[in-house]
Amino acid sequence: MSVRPSPAERLANPAAFLSRGDLAKLGLERRAIDAVFRACPVVSLPGYSRPLIRVSDYAELIKRSTYRDDRVRPRAHGHNPD
Numbered sequence: 001m002s003v004r005p006s007p008a009e010r011l012a013n014p015a016a017f018l019s020r021g022d023l024a025k026l027g028l029e030r031r032a033i034d035a036v037f038r039a040c041p042v043v044s045l046p047g048y049s050r051p052l053i054r055v056s057d058y059a060e061l062i063k064r065s066t067y068r069d070d071r072v073r074p075r076a077h078g079h080n081p082d
Contacts, residue, residue, distance in 0.1 A: 015054070
């Protein structure tokens with residue numbers, strides 16, 4: 001019997017899937033998990049009630065959402081620091 005890889009181990013396999021619970025184990029809070037599932041294509045398997053996302057889609061979302069010195073980070077709507 002093989003042991004199922006942890007969510008952190010599955011991040012190395014772009015073809016693997018992640019569930020909401022996996023994202024929680026990776027340290028994301030509920031609102032962040034909801035945002036990930038809104039932003040990524042969701043895989044819904046017949047007869048399986050839990051939605052999944054592909055690691056490759058999650059990794060691309062994180063890449064697109066990571067701001068370095070190469071571009072301006074968007075601000076929250078209605079935020080006025082003055």
